[in-house]
Amino acid sequence: MTEVATRPRIRDGMRAALPLAPSPILFGLSYGVLADATGFGSAAAIVMSATTFAGAAQFAVASVFDAGGTATAAILAAVFLNARYVAISMTVASIFPGGKARRLVESQAIVDESWALSGRRGRFEWPILVGSGLVFYALWVGCTAVGTVIGGVLDDPNALGLDAAFAALFLALAVPYLRNRRGLQAAALAAVITLVLIPFAPAGVPIVAASAACLLGLRR
Amino acid sequence: MRDPWVVVAIVGVATIASKAAGPVLVGRRELPPRLQACVELLAPVMLTALIVTQTFGGDEEIQVDARVAGVGAALIAIVLRAPVIAAMAVAALVTALLRLAV
Numbered sequence: 488m489t490e491v492a493t494r495p496r497i498r499d500g501m502r503a504a505l506p507l508a509p510s511p512i513l514f515g516l517s518y519g520v521l522a523d524a525t526g527f528g529s530a531a532a533i534v535m536s537a538t539t540f541a542g543a544a545q546f547a548v549a550s551v552f553d554a555g556g557t558a559t560a561a562i563l564a565a566v567f568l569n570a571r572y573v574a575i576s577m578t579v580a581s582i583f584p585g586g587k588a589r590r591l592v593e594s595q596a597i598v599d600e601s602w603a604l605s606g607r608r609g610r611f612e613w614p615i616l617v618g619s620g621l622v623f624y625a626l627w628v629g630c631t632a633v634g635t636v637i638g639g640v641l642d643d644p645n646a647l648g649l650d651a652a653f654a655a656l657f658l659a660l661a662v663p664y665l666r667n668r669r670g671l672q673a674a675a676l677a678a679v680i681t682l683v684l685i686p687f688a689p690a691g692v693p694i695v696a697a698s699a700a701c702l703l704g705l706r707r
Numbered sequence: 708m709r710d711p712w713v714v715v716a717i718v719g720v721a722t723i724a725s726k727a728a729g730p731v732l733v734g735r736r737e738l739p740p741r742l743q744a745c746v747e748l749l750a751p752v753m754l755t756a757l758i759v760t761q762t763f764g765g766d767e768e769i770q771v772d773a774r775v776a777g778v779g780a781a782l783i784a785i786v787l788r789a790p791v792i793a794a795m796a797v798a799a800l801v802t803a804l805l806r807l808a809v
Contacts, residue, residue: 509792510791510792513792517795527711528711531711531712531714531715534715534719535714535715535718535719538715538719538722538723539715539718539719539722540722541722543754543757544718544722546757547753547757548714548718550757550760550761552709552711554760554764555766557709558709558710558711558713558714561714561718562713562714562717562718564753564756564757565714565718565721565722566717566718566721566722567749567753568749568750568753568754568757569718569721569722569725570725570746570749571725571746571747571749571750572722572725572726572728573725573728573729573746574738574743574746574747574749575726575729576725576726576727576728576729576730577728577729577733577738577743578729579729579730580729580730580733583730587731590727590730590731591723591727591730591731593730594726594727594729594730594731595723595726595727597726646803646806647799647803648773648774648777648798648799648800648801648802648803648806649799650761650774650802651761651762651773651774651777651778651781651798651799651801651802652777652795652796652798652799652802653757653761653795654757654758654761654762654774654777654778654781654798655777655778655781655784655785655791655794655795655797655798655799656791656794656795657754657757657758657761658754658758658778658781658782658785658794659781659785659791659794659795660754660791661750661751661754661755661758662785664750664751664754665751669744669748670748670751671751673748673751673752674751674752674754674755675755676752677751677752677753677755677756677759678755678756678758678759680756681755681756681759681760682759682763682769685759685760685763685764685765685767685768685769686767686768686769687767688767689767690760690764690767693756693759693760693764694753694756694757694760697752697753697755697756698749698752698753698756700748700752701745701746701748701749701752702745703748704741704742704743704744704745704746704747704748705741705744705745
């Protein structure tokens, strides 16, 4: 009992993931539906869930494709969005045991939710991160596959307001970052850059250009 | 060029590398503080650009339509601490109803 309390196991991580399970289930389903509707393709969507395993970036790619943007714009938007995992992975760099190959594989369990859960006791715990990450991974990939099947049945997801639902998702993901002044300033600059460029630049380019707003971090 | 597989391959490799960067390459060392600050700002910056594009983006023009009301309703839901899924449902519902009405 006390052993479990002080040294969690993978099993404990899996159990900790359960209350958050609706999130990968519903997002996985909606990602599958959307990817299919935007012409990204079912197989590509499922493989992307299995390899990229990062919801926001995958939605970003679908969103750029939906707007008629190029693959280059979609790639840059997703890669910039996932660059945050460089920072996130730094915070848990020291908790992964074993050699480099094992660390490479297990670090793929890092997603926003598993990372947040693993730090809930005030220090990062490897079994919680990997255990919950495994559960999220299985649900994410499985539900993407189911979503692509449902997607084939829907003809115009935008009539259902899916485009606005996306914006709402990004908004909810952004809010925690906007609680400090620096995050808010950078976000405001990004909004201005995007709005100014939309009428002139091809779809996706304004998003990539807005990334320059992160240079506000250079100020002391 | 709009080949989904190119996107899947490049984004996949980049994401795997980003997640592995800390545990594999860095271990216990830290990034220079200014670089760290820039990396930390990337998430809110990219998310904001996506929100703006998804809410106002048209075919190389700014469009104000039913989406704006839907996203506004979602913002209220988020401020009231509704779960993410609920905020998404609110946005979809408001937008879809307005589109039906117009």
